[in-house]
Amino acid sequence: MQLITTTGSETAANAVIRLNVLDDVLIARQPLIKGLELKAEGIQVLEPVPSGHKVAARHIDVGQPVRRYGQIIGFASQPIEAGQHVHVHNVAMGDFSRDYAFGIDAKGSPAPTAETFMGIVRSDGRVATRNYIGILTSVNCSATVARAIADYFRRDIHPEALIEYPNVDGVVALTHGVGCAVDPGGEALAMLRRTLGGYAVHPNFASVLLIGLGCETNQIPDLLAAQGLTSSDSLRTFTIQGTGGTSKTIASGIAQVKSLLAEANKVKREPVSAKHLIIGLQCGGSDGYSGITANPALGNAVDRLIAAGGTAILSETPEVYGAEHLLTRRAISQKVGEKLIARIHWWEAYCKRMDAELNNNPSAGNKAGGLTTILEKSLGAVAKAGSTDLVDVYEYAETVRAHGLVFMDTPGYDPISATGQVAGGANLIAFTTGRGSAYGCAPSPSIKLATNSRLWETQEEDMDVNCGGIADGTMTIEERGEYIFRMMLRIASGDKSKSEQHGYGQNEFVPWQIGAIT
Structure with a gap:
């Protein structure tokens, strides 16, 4: 620059x-x-x-x-x-x-570094950055019950409910609007189950209640079977109809959470390798500075994370459209590069089927901020992926097992995209914004990066990092990248991000809905 x-x-x-x-x-x-x-x-x-x-x-x-x-x-x-x-x-x-030139710019693993954070090691070896009790729903019909149970433990309403359990970050209800009137053998239900399954076993949950109505298409036993899960003391399942009604179900849920709190509170943080960090990368409410300041600074931090053995998930497929050739050139193999192009082709066909076009993004706010086409936004968006090799490509909410830079196919809408990333295992979200997106993502903390100093000055209460100085020369991409990486380690170690301080995270759980509702 x-x-x-x-x-x-x-x-x-x-x-x-x-x-x-x-x-x-x-x-x-x-x-x-x-x-x-x-x-x-x-x-x-x-x-x-x-x-x-x-x-x-x-x-x-x-x-x-x-x-x-x-x-x-x-x-x-x-x-x-x-x-x-x-x-x-x-x-x-x-x-x-566009010349995809598969793998031509792949350069192998970066020189390794040793970095640690204070993580929570679960009994099976998984590492958490937070310690919540989660309440999930199989269907929209059980959402009210789930929220009522979680509200009982809200610190702002009932501060005494968790006072004896300081190591429990909270009780959160993650509800959604589907689960019935869909093809029981179709892609839409399979995707929902994959998302719920990923959250049910997320290491940031000490335990989970999964609540259904009882007569929905998304039957809990079928959901568990599809995801290779079984009910246990840490994954409890029940329905409103089976429990005997709304009030009885709420009372039962509250009692069950109370019975789980003492065990959940026993956790302690200890030094663990940064290889256990999986960062979901997001940018929303972007502007003309996003690809100049916050995104490349985040990309620099991602390079540092990957050198330390960690993983970063780039997503929002419509927002790499037009820049996908920059990623295929970094793919570790032609097979990996072709997996990405297959997702691009899926989106082209999907938009054609829906009588839409991929250029319906940027949003009005993006355009007001200076972004003209999705091509322009995409070229700036890929900067947050840093410079390391692309090692794998995943479908929405699929479990991420590789270490390094990976891609997950998601829409560009941030709540849906980040929901898929967390279902895939992301235990931290890094979110750049130039317009001032207010966003959180329980159970994983979200770090917000402002692309310009004006936004930082006017909305500092929602922003964790100011990257605006890169544009005026008062800071460098490398300096800000180091700062962001150190903040990632601090937030992963338990420091609260701005969105956590404001209580964001429950309403932003939005599974991708792609099927017909009948």
């Missing part, structure tokens, strides 16, 4: 950023006014350009590609003059070939 400094009485110092010598656009570090001279580029701003948006560095003919990061982000839908604002009004999507 190169910062371009302009001088003179009618110019502003460091007004724009050039990311690559091949780029057709510059990124505004501040609002650019009409008539501003960008002497280093030899152009004059022809119209107002908001902060984080793009200004043309040269003339672009209609139909010609527009490049940022040295990569195509779209095509000029009308002639664009040097100095004009470049955005949705003059840039459109278009088809173009």
Whole structure:
């Protein structure tokens, strides 16, 4: 990244950023006014350009590609003059070939480092970053009961309920809106069961109650069988109909949680290798700075984590669309690269079937922040994956077993995406945002990274890290990457993230719904 400094009485110092010598656009570090001279580029701003948006560095003919990061982000839908604002009004999507070059940039494992955090080691050797009791539901019909049980143990409502159990982080109910009126042998129910199964055995839960209604399609015995699970003292299952009604079920659930608290409280933290960390990578409410500041800084932290033996899960398949060739080049084998492309093709077919297009993302907020097309967002989004090899590709909520950088197929909608990552084993989430997304992800803590200093200053109560200084040169990607990595270890060791302090996490459990409801 190169910062371009302009001088003179009618110019502003460091007004724009050039990311690559091949780029057709510059990124505004501040609002650019009409008539501003960008002497280093030899152009004059022809119209107002908001902060984080793009200004043309040269003339672009209609139909010609527009490049940022040295990569195509779209095509000029009308002639664009040097100095004009470049955005949705003059840039459109278009088809173009991408060289997947499977594995050409794979470079092998990084030099190993030894890093530790204070984790919770379960009796079977799994390592947790938090210690919750979880309440899951097989169907929407048991959601009210599950929440009533969890509410009994809320510290803000009944502070005395957990006062004797300081090592228990809380009791959380993770409910959803499906589980019935679906094909019992179809992909949608299989995906829901895979998600619930992943949460049922997540190491951040000391124990779990799984509650159903009794007559739903998603029968609990079938769910357990499909996931290779059995009921036990730490995985208790029951239904409203079998217990005898709502009030009896709530009373039974409360009593069962009480009986589990003493054992759950016995945990202690101890030093463990960072290889036990599985980080889910998210970016939401993005802006024009996301791919310049927070995402590459997070990518630097990911490289450090992987060198320490840990795992990072890149996801949001629609948000790597147009940048997937940068990942296939890093795949450890052609087979791994082709698994990623297969998911891209699935999404193309899925959108066609739904009469939609992959470019329905960026959102309105993303566009207001300066992102024009999904190609532009994707190129910035992959930066949070760092620079190590892509070692495997997983389907939604599939258990992640590899160490290193992996990819999980998910939608771009953050709650659905992170739900799949946690089901796959993520015990920490790192979430970059330029617009101010408020988000948590129980039972795994979520670290929020602000892409710009304005957001940090206005919404610091929700942000854990400010990466805005990268854009103005007051901090480097490497410095911020080291800071983020150290914060990951601290949060994994028990320090509370901002979203945890505010109580986020229960409502953000959103399994992916892809099937027909009948």
